[in-house]
Amino acid sequence: MALSLEHTEEYMRDPRKHQFSPYADNGGTSIAIAGDDFVMLASDTRLSQGYNVLSRNHSKCFKLTSQTLLSSTGCLADVLTLTKILEARLTNYAHEHLETMSTTAIAQLLSTLLYWRRFFPYYVSNILVGFDEDGKGVVYHYDPVGHMEKMTYCASGASVTLIQPLLDNLVGGKNMKDGRTTPITQDFAKRLIHDGFVSAAEREIATGDGCTIYTITKDDVTEETFKLRKD
Amino acid sequence: MSILQYNGGCVVAMTGKNCVAIATDLRFGTQFSLIQKQFERVFQVGPKLFVGLPGLTTDTQTVLQRLKFRIKMYEMREGRRVQPKVLMAMIQNLLYERRFGPYFVSPIIAGLDENDKPYICCFDLIGCSTDPEDFVTAGTCEESLYGLCETLWRKDLEPDDLFEVISQSLLNAVDRDAISGMGAVVHIIGLWSDSYIAIFNFCVGIL
Amino acid sequence: MNISRQLVNPMLWSGGPVPGEFYEFPRICRKTESDPLKHTLYPSTSGTSVVGFTYKDGVMIAADTKGSYGSLSRFMDIDRLFKATDQAVLACGGDIADYQFIKDVIEQKVRDDECAGSMKVLDAGSLHCWLTRVLYNRRTRFDPLWLDCVVAGFKAGKPFLGFVNKIGMAYEADEIASGFGVHFSLPMIRDARDKKSELTKEEARKLMRECMKILYYRDCKAHHKYQIADITAEGVKIDVCDFKKETNWDVAFYGN
Numbered sequence: 001m002a003l004s005l006e007h008t009e010e011y012m013r014d015p016r017k018h019q020f021s022p023y024a025d026n027g028g029t030s031i032a033i034a035g036d037d038f039v040m041l042a043s044d045t046r047l048s049q050g051y052n053v054l055s056r057n058h059s060k061c062f063k064l065t066s067q068t069l070l071s072s073t074g075c076l077a078d079v080l081t082l083t084k085i086l087e088a089r090l091t092n093y094a095h096e097h098l099e100t101m102s103t104t105a106i107a108q109l110l111s112t113l114l115y116w117r118r119f120f121p122y123y124v125s126n127i128l129v130g131f132d133e134d135g136k137g138v139v140y141h142y143d144p145v146g147h148m149e150k151m152t153y154c155a156s157g158a159s160v161t162l163i164q165p166l167l168d169n170l171v172g173g174k175n176m177k178d179g180r181t182t183p184i185t186q187d188f189a190k191r192l193i194h195d196g197f198v199s200a201a202e203r204e205i206a207t208g209d210g211c212t213i214y215t216i217t218k219d220d221v222t223e224e225t226f227k228l229r230k231d
Numbered sequence: 232m233s234i235l236q237y238n239g240g241c242v243v244a245m246t247g248k249n250c251v252a253i254a255t256d257l258r259f260g261t262q263f264s265l266i267q268k269q270f271e272r273v274f275q276v277g278p279k280l281f282v283g284l285p286g287l288t289t290d291t292q293t294v295l296q297r298l299k300f301r302i303k304m305y306e307m308r309e310g311r312r313v314q315p316k317v318l319m320a321m322i323q324n325l326l327y328e329r330r331f332g333p334y335f336v337s338p339i340i341a342g343l344d345e346n347d348k349p350y351i352c353c354f355d356l357i358g359c360s361t362d363p364e365d366f367v368t369a370g371t372c373e374e375s376l377y378g379l380c381e382t383l384w385r386k387d388l389e390p391d392d393l394f395e396v397i398s399q400s401l402l403n404a405v406d407r408d409a410i411s412g413m414g415a416v417v418h419i420i421g422l423w424s425d426s427y428i429a430i431f432n433f434c435v436g437i438l
Numbered sequence: 439m440n441i442s443r444q445l446v447n448p449m450l451w452s453g454g455p456v457p458g459e460f461y462e463f464p465r466i467c468r469k470t471e472s473d474p475l476k477h478t479l480y481p482s483t484s485g486t487s488v489v490g491f492t493y494k495d496g497v498m499i500a501a502d503t504k505g506s507y508g509s510l511s512r513f514m515d516i517d518r519l520f521k522a523t524d525q526a527v528l529a530c531g532g533d534i535a536d537y538q539f540i541k542d543v544i545e546q547k548v549r550d551d552e553c554a555g556s557m558k559v560l561d562a563g564s565l566h567c568w569l570t571r572v573l574y575n576r577r578t579r580f581d582p583l584w585l586d587c588v589v590a591g592f593k594a595g596k597p598f599l600g601f602v603n604k605i606g607m608a609y610e611a612d613e614i615a616s617g618f619g620v621h622f623s624l625p626m627i628r629d630a631r632d633k634k635s636e637l638t639k640e641e642a643r644k645l646m647r648e649c650m651k652i653l654y655y656r657d658c659k660a661h662h663k664y665q666i667a668d669i670t671a672e673g674v675k676i677d678v679c680d681f682k683k684e685t686n687w688d689v690a691f692y693g694n
Contacts, residue, residue: 058611204374
């Protein structure tokens with residue numbers, strides 16, 4: 001996380017010393033893994049604030065086009081605003097150009113939108129997934145002020161420190177004798193996402209309740225869910 | 232940044248089938264600058280007993296010296312070696328004596344007990360301990376270690392599998408932590424037959 | 439130094455007016471005097487929890503009628519819940535002045551729609567969405583409306599329950615509470631749902647009464663009198679309830 005927010009419930013403070021913070025940390029974790037002909041995006045379904053669970057059924061994934069998905073975690077108020085603006089820009093583009101925006105173009109647009117708020121940032125960790133010009137699965141990862149990196153796999157959000165090294169090892173083949181030699185299959189990616197979330201839910205309080213996995217291929221987007229621990 | 236993160240470093244311990252493993256990275260630095268890359272923070276304190284002391288290095292060294300002293304006193308007075316659970320109580324006392332001006336270390340114990348059963352244990356900096364059956368982690372990349380251990384660890388791992396699991400857990404965790412790394416040392420304490428106990432020490436990762 | 443100010447322990451009378459002095463708003467920050475803009479960066483008269491949940495026929499939502507001024511129980515008969523349209527009810531915790539302001543704006547908006555001959559009535563989904571934008575916009579200008587809003591009603595013919603707070607954080611759920619309701623009422627509602635997934639109107643009303651009662655027992659800023667809105671396909675019904683006579687305070691005198 002780029003920023004750390006100190007959390008105090010309102011009623012715990014001296015009523016005379018009410019202070020206004022424009023940010024909140026609403027938790028949430030996402031994982032993205034890209035293969036040669038598919039890309040997967042998954043997020044947990046817990047919405048939290050401090051020690052409170054606000055909702056157990058709140059997915060952080062947004063379907064932008066038939067080939068591009070976005071996952072945003074962090075401050076929910078900013079997530080809602082950012083995705084609304086993004087969706088409006090995509091609709092405008094579609095009306096002006098009579099075609100849907102490509103993943104690579106959306107990736108650049110998102111970076112620009114984030115940087116517009118450089119000095120009052122959206123407190124959001126984004127992952128954008130889709131296909132590049134060659135039709136290969138891609139994952140774009142962002143920091144809150146618009147730094148963008150193209151990858152083949154990544155994690156973001158509350159449990160990023162728990163999951164990212166796992167992906168480095170098992171998807172990236174880091175610290176293996178010959179690295180990764182075989183291509184990623186859908187089945188392998190799905191199992192890894194499952195294990196990653198189960199492990200994270202075990203140790204991280206802002207992650208849990210359930211998980212939604214979206215799989216995008218050339219033809220369609222499929223969705224499936226599984227349960228995580230609720231405590 | 233917390234004083235616990237001033238020098239960097241981490242330790243992890245795991246149980247297996249009739250064996251335990253404890254591993255540490257080798258970096259010693261001050262914040263983001265490197266001082267030494269051959270610094271071990273896991274120490275053998277008995278024939279089949281190890282202790283890891285990640286945290287502020289000056290306290291690592293002080294706690295180690297005071298612990299060695301207490302172990303020797305115990306062994307002279309009692310005429311027997313310290314067992315893991317004895318060491319656990321010893322560390323609890325040592326740390327809690329400094330309740331309001333603590334040593335900034337989060338110790339980890341790994342060893343085989345008097346019945347050669349695996350035993351692992353970890354503490355916070357004022358001596359609160361827990362001895363789970365699977366694994367314990369401490370240090371600057373504790374969270375990453377938890378993420379990996381939760382996924383890779385299985386019950387009743389054989390020594391060679393345990394070595395692989397603990398090595399991969401540690402190496403991939405330290406690679407995502409700027410103030411840990413510079414290679415690692417893994418110690419496997421195993422019961423090979425009824426009476427034969429062997430300890431293997433390995434250096435892994437980029438040195 | 440004023441004597442009355444010395445007599446009053448500030449911790450006991452926190453946020454309240456000083457006795458024997460002119461009535462003055464507390465916590466006026468002198469530093470911002472040069473600032474031409476007046477921003478609500480703290481609440482004055484405030485309301486406490488709001489509780490709402492969906493049931494078989496629609497949505498139920500309740501808020502008590504107390505307005506607190508710091509730790510002083512300042513107003514006992516304030517409304518914090520109103521019917522915007524036949525399909526939307528808004529209830530708020532937080533600053534009462536901000537609630538009354540947003541209420542006026544919404545009512546004017548509904549009238550404008552009517553006068554313009556709009557074919558569509560503002561439903562709960564639209565009101566919720568509109569509120570997220572208004573509140574987010576105000577927080578971005580560092581001039582927030584200090585509110586925890588719960589919107590209840592219907593959206594495209596289906597029961598709807600949504601939350602928005604002062605920073606524009608919004609979500610929809612089958613049970614929503616704000617303030618102390620998060621800690622006391624949400625577990626009660628979720629527990630009731632675990633036992634029976636679809637609550638009837640009577641069960642829902644009874645559950646709501648129980649929620650408000652527990653809040654009255656435990657939240658010192660809650661009140662025994664409360665407004666309850668029941669939104670069904672037929673429309674909105676708002677009642678005022680009072681359970682003062684039912685409460686049992688024996689435990690408070692234990693040992694005396």
